[in-house]
Amino acid sequence: MPTILFRCIRYLPVVAACLLLVAGTGCKEAIDSTQQPTLPAINxxxxxxxxxxxxxxxxxxxxxxxxxxxxxxxxxxxxxxxxxxxxxxxxxxxxxxxxxxxxxxxxxxxxxxxxxxxxxxxxxxxxxxxxxxxxxxxxxxxxxxxxxxxxxHNRQAGIRLGQTVAELMNGRGMIIASTGMNTMMNMREREEGFKDALKAHPDIQLLELRSNHGDPAISLQNLEEMIEAHPHFDAFVGFDSLSGPSAIMVWKAKGLTQTAVAFDDMPEILEGIRNGQLTATVSQQxxxxxxxxxxxxxxxxxxxxxxxxxxxxxxxxxxxxxxxxx
CATH class of the missing domain: 3.40.50.2300 (Response regulator)
Structure with a gap:
């Protein structure tokens, strides 16, 4: 898990004197998942x-x-x-x-x-x-x-995460998991969807789920402590953008081979999949x-x-x- 957070994004005024004509359309009721939405026309x-x-x-x-x-x-x-x-x-x-x-x-x-x-x-x-x-x-x-x-749709993403993990585990085994700030609605919805997906797999047990409160150091510490407490776990699941990088660090350091499924598609997470530290991740695009x-x-x-x-x-x-x- 990287411990350096990216730079504070500064105020960026757009220079109004540079006039551009942008072709656009009105708002759509549904967004095509294969296309970027167009901008409104400049008038x-x-x-x-x-x-x-x-x-x-x-x-x-x-x-x-x-x-x-x-x-x-x-x-x-x-x-x-x-x-x-x-x-x-x-x-x-x-x-x-x-x-x-x-x-x-x-x-x-x-x-x-x-x-x-x-x-x-x-x-x-x-x-x-x-x-x-x-x-x-x-x-x-x-x-x-x-x-x-x-x-x-965070609940649906959580269901998809649960289904993916269950398939990778062949429907049985023990899971440890990490989530972000438990006050955030997206975290709660993903967890709910994930747990609902696991109801169809009674031979899969969620041993422990810890919150990192949005702190990368806590995310890493939680994971190390859960592994020590549950050395026979079969899979790790991360619900936020901090948990996946934490797993990459621990899997590298300990040479672990258990299934590890993360959330989001940051470059570090994608590289972790290429290198075998992570098994899969769910991208929100x-x-x-x-x-x-x-x-x-x-x-x-x-x-x-x-x-x-x-x-x-x-x-x-x-x-x-x-x-x-x-």
């Missing part, structure tokens, strides 16, 4: 008064780098300003302060990956009541006034989130209808398709 109104959009991550981590890259490119093409913020570590108080500051700045739109949907719902509602368009991505706050959710965030916020600002959910889907990656799944 004279947006050329003369650029919008300011903001993205708030739960923490600084390489998982979000492709999302930032695509969001910045989409913002450049659409000639809007974009602010990207993230706490160094998963932190509710910092996300709240970021929301409050963006409301004071009167930005036009906010996309947030909330670390605690219940605690952040009042601040999401406050932003909406101030006239700011708000959407959630990756993890949802469904009881808030947010307009839309962008990301994979998050690279498309950046375009969707910018597209949907612009459409919402223009008072266009946007889908309540943009499901980016999920795909299982193994050594057989690690170089072709995209």
């Amino acid at each position: 004279e109104e947006t050329q003369h008064a650029a919008y300011t959009l903001a993205v708030i991550y739960p923490m600084s981590h390489p998982f979000f780098e492709p999302v930032t890259k695509e969001a910045e490119e989409a913002a450049r093409q659409a000639q809007v300003n974009i602010i990207v913020k993230s706490p160094e570590e998963a932190n509710l108080e910092q996300q709240i302060r970021m929301m409050e500051n963006l409301i004071k700045q009167q930005v036009d739109g906010i996309a947030i990956d909330p670390v605690d949907p219940d605690a952040l719902t009042p601040y999401i509602n406050k932003a909406v009541e101030a006239g700011i368009k708000v959407i959630c991505f990756d993890s949802d706050a469904p009881d808030s006034k947010r307009l839309s959710f962008i990301g994979s 998050e690279s498309r989130w950046g375009y969707l965030i910018v597209t949907r916020l612009i459409e919402a600002i223009k008072n266009k209808d946007i889908p309540a959910i943009d499901d980016s889907g999920s795909v299982v990656i193994t050594k057989d398709n690690v170089d072709t799944f995209r």
Whole structure:
């Protein structure tokens, strides 16, 4: 597990003087999983008064780098300003302060990956009541006034993860597992889906599931302690972007051969699959989130209808398709 979190993403204003014409379409009710969504057309109104959009991550981590890259490119093409913020570590108080500051700045739109949907719902509602368009991505706050959710259907992704693990284990054996912040809705939904999938396999036992609270050091420590406590385990499962890299480090150090299934498709995880430290991973196809965030916020600002959910889907990656799944 890498212990160095990626750099804090700085404010990146888009130079409005560089005018580009972007061909676009209206919003779609469903997203084709084989295509990137198109951007809304640029018109004279947006050329003369650029919008300011903001993205708030739960923490600084390489998982979000492709999302930032695509969001910045989409913002450049659409000639809007974009602010990207993230706490160094998963932190509710910092996300709240970021929301409050963006409301004071009167930005036009906010996309947030909330670390605690219940605690952040009042601040999401406050932003909406101030006239700011708000959407959630990756993890949802469904009881808030947010307009839309962008990301994979996390419960279905958890079911798919469980089915994949059961198949790799031939329907029997013992599992240890690691998850992220247990306040995040995406983590809870993946765990629920995973456990539901295992109900069809009574000979598979989930020995222990630990939360790393969004901390890579805790993720590594938890895994090492679970292996020591359950030396006869047959498989490890990770529900978040920290658990897979932790498994790679431990499998390398200990020369383990047990099944290890992770979540997400960061370069380190893909390399772990190629090298045999990981058996499989479930990708959320998050690279498309950046375009969707910018597209949907612009459409919402223009008072266009946007889908309540943009499901980016999920795909299982193994050594057989690690170089072709995209």
